[in-house]
Amino acid sequence: MIGVSGASGAPIAVRVVRAVAAAGRTFDLVVSEGGRAVLKEEAGIGPEELGRGARHIYGDRDLAAPIASGSVRTGGMAIVPCSMNQLARLATGLADTLIGRAAHVHLKEHRPLVLVPRETPLDAISLAHMTRLAELGVVMLLAAPPYYLKPRSVDDQTDYLAGKVLDHLGVPHELYRPWGGGTAP
Numbered sequence: 001m002i003g004v005s006g007a008s009g010a011p012i013a014v015r016v017v018r019a020v021a022a023a024g025r026t027f028d029l030v031v032s033e034g035g036r037a038v039l040k041e042e043a044g045i046g047p048e049e050l051g052r053g054a055r056h057i058y059g060d061r062d063l064a065a066p067i068a069s070g071s072v073r074t075g076g077m078a079i080v081p082c083s084m085n086q087l088a089r090l091a092t093g094l095a096d097t098l099i100g101r102a103a104h105v106h107l108k109e110h111r112p113l114v115l116v117p118r119e120t121p122l123d124a125i126s127l128a129h130m131t132r133l134a135e136l137g138v139v140m141l142l143a144a145p146p147y148y149l150k151p152r153s154v155d156d157q158t159d160y161l162a163g164k165v166l167d168h169l170g171v172p173h174e175l176y177r178p179w180g181g182g183t184a185p
Helices: 010-022 033-043 084-091 098-108 124-135 154-169
Strands: 002-004 028-031 056-059 077-082 113-117
Touching: 002 010, 002 033, 002 098, 010 033, 010 077, 010 154, 028 033, 028 098, 077 084, 077 098, 077 154, 084 098, 084 113, 084 124, 098 113, 113 124, 113 154
Parallel strands: 002 028, 002 077, 028 056, 077 113
Antiparallel strands: none
């Protein structure tokens, strides 16, 4: 399951979604209103184009969607990008949107949950929220470029970040070469 919230970083979401689809994995997509705006601004697409290959595309206000229930099994969830607003709501237990509810389902069911915050600098409140979520088992995957892999372009950096999300969800890919060569898991 992939959630897209209203933070900068839409190209990372695009790479993640396309790689999940290319791996033949079933997934659902939820895009917040802010996520729609950022997708349009940064990637020139809407949720329907992003979600090609998705089992279903949900609006963030669709709290009756099946994925709001723990009885619907998933292999994990990534919120990419994850806005500081979405992160704060998760850290404080608010689940008033589908992205938030689905994320809380992953927490309570002890399923993988990966958040990709894209903000800098980070203030003490955001760091406290990240710490709280990390203590609950959430993977906090900051959108930090891998300079040791000598990226030659923003696309290389975006592929690396998308690949790291996929690593945590157990989705095979070849978006980046790990340290020491070889192919990514």
